[in-house]
Amino acid sequence: MSKVMTKTKRVPLTGAEAVAEAMRQIKPDVVAAYPITPQTPIVEIFSKFAADGIVDTEVVTPESEHSAISIVTAASASGVRAMSASASQGLALMVEVLPATSGLRLPVVMAIANRALSAPINIHCDHSDMMAVRDLGWIEIFSENAQEAYENMFLAVKLSEHPDVLLPSMVGLDGFIISHGVEVVEIFDDEVMHNFVGDRKPHLSLFDFENPITVGPLQLTDYYFETKRQEQEAMKKALKVYLEVGKELTKITGKDYPYFEKYYLDDAEVAIVVMSSTAGTAKDAVDELRKEGKKVGLLKPKLYRPFPYDEIREALKNLKAIGVLDRAYSFGANAPLYTDIRNALYELDKRIPIQSYIFGLGGRDIFKHQIKDVFNELLLGKITKEEKCIGLRE
């Protein structure tokens, strides 16, 4: 693999630039994306690649996100690789078509610069956009930093296009925090990365005139259920295929791609569960508390849909207390990630106290000392049934 390493470069990039780089190496045939803060740089950079002939992609400038997702869905049904990107209200506008894309089993991949949903209108980071669409049959992967966002794009394409899966996926990166923050990103060799995803081998195409097909018929009460069961089965297979695809990527990058990252978790007494950029801050908090001799740990989910219940339960089963930090409400119910973690732990003989926290909505910053406070609360056993908010002014 030394041949690979020499062609690797380490460059300062924003998360958006890293995603655009990934798209450049993936070489989609069609890209249609409508600009929305904070995803706009992804669209702009990729359009410049196309204008300079750096990519051969047909870039379409749709007049809304609904048209953007319709264009890539139709292009995918025509047998080409199609990608898009959006955020917040854009993703919300796409919602009419999202279950159609997954229902028709088309492997579209989208980057989502996670941003709060209106109202009130807010352009900053939270997870309410991807949480709102978590039940629509799309694979969801959350990224901690620009490097992960870059690598997750390749995982998503190979996972989606796998013949056992054939489901669309979205890769989330925190809006502004990651999308606009500059980090040093390791970009691997163009040819190696493209060969990792390869060219799409479509399972169907509207342009096969020898075997013309009808895509998207009306299914009534007698067949709809079966088609949806097939989708759920594909999600189950995606759990397995995700690890297989990760192992292939490890051969290039040298890193591992598990369902979630464990940080000082194996011998921890208490731990927090948190996704994306906040996990980075939390790792610093863990380091400091460990120096003080406190046995704390972190679990950072990456693959959110399909959700790896069994593996999460295995990882968390020996803890004395867990705090789950959600960057989105599920109004009128328990927070999304908290709900999934709690469900995962149901089968355990002994109930572990879990505290639900809401933080960071609308881009409200979360600081290391606040996370340390959370750990200290957990260590003191201060766990309640009520949702707690971090950094909220009462």
Next chain:
Amino acid sequence: MEVKTIRDLAQLQTEQGLKFVAGHRMCAGCGISSILRTVLSASKKKVVVVNATGCLEVVSTIYPFTAWNTPWLHVTFVNAGSAAAGVETAYRALKKKGILKEEVDIVAFGGDGGTYDIGIQAISGAFERGHNFLYVCYDNEGYMNTGHQRSGATPFGASSTTQPAGKVSFGKKEWRKDLVKIIAGHNIPYVAQSNVYNTMDMFKKAQKAFEIEGPKFLNVLMPCTTNWGFPENLTMKISRLATETNFWPLFEIERGVLTVNVKPKERKNIEEFLKLQGRFKHLFTEENKKYIEEMQKKIDEDFENLLKLEKVTHEEGVRI
């Protein structure tokens, strides 16, 4: 072979085979098959059809029966225009890479619901971007698949379930949208209005459209026996009356130049068209007949206007 008459067209279709077959669940007497077989046989290439949700999509693809003998895609109600743009973009991508060898025509079908109302944004965007495809609207003047709710294409005075005629209402108070003019404003090479009874008119317009690069639009009137309220054997008769009364003029706009294709020597009164339909029955009372007069006046004004536009675009260099 050159197609000059409907006999020529029937011969062409016998040789080509049909891209839309029987076994669909259209209401008895519906004109959509006539539109489809005519328009699709005008293409000299392979055809991919994109369909918005509506009467056509629903009745032609009730799983596991599909009446389509050519590749067909349906996504949702809103996006016939953008899905067709997606297929067209994929076509260009595949052609560029040399993967696809065939020449393909892309046709999008939408009802007046998916074209005038919910789908208009997608069509407008696709047309502005200049995608090469033909959009055919089968205009049955209402959301017929779901039982006759009113749309932007429903005519003045019609009674629909969401804007019914009653003790204090005479039905639709508003005039229908002039969609052809809206589409013509997109700087596209060809927009035309046709009618299902006139097979050769539809064919010639579709043929012309397929020979042009860029976005094209064809608006075809399709009387709906179930919801307009007439016996199923009168579909073509009512369609013909629509043009003979100037309710639905046949014209085309080629690069801004308007030509009226059918000019009745003496146009029939609008009552002859209205009296055969259940959705206008309520207008034939003492207090409501003034609406028929209003309708007649507007139809005559609009047709005069159309003739004037024809004159100025042909003779004085004015462009629509």
Next chain:
Amino acid sequence: MNKVNKVKTGAGWKELPIGGTLPAASALDYKTGAWRSFVPKFDPNQCTHCMICVHYCPVMAIPTKIDENGVKGWKDKIYKGVIRLETNLDYCTGCGVCAEECPTGAIKMERETWEVKL
């Protein structure tokens, strides 16, 4: 590259093609002829093979063929080239558009009765 099999009625989720995709023209198995109450009676001796009924039929139930020898029709003339054949009663829904539009009255609608064995 499309390998979409025809659907076996009542197949389970493991057998059905994914995503609801169908192979072309499977509707030919659905015989809409069962709907009708009226049936068109065609008299070839009155037919000019003008093709109006062929184009107007909502279920494309009037088949055509190219006959170079020609057939006898209206006023005993011979009609060559494309000619219409007997209505395909598998699909004819008895709407009556053909009878209404036929210029020579070669098609007449008659009430159809069905015998049902109980």
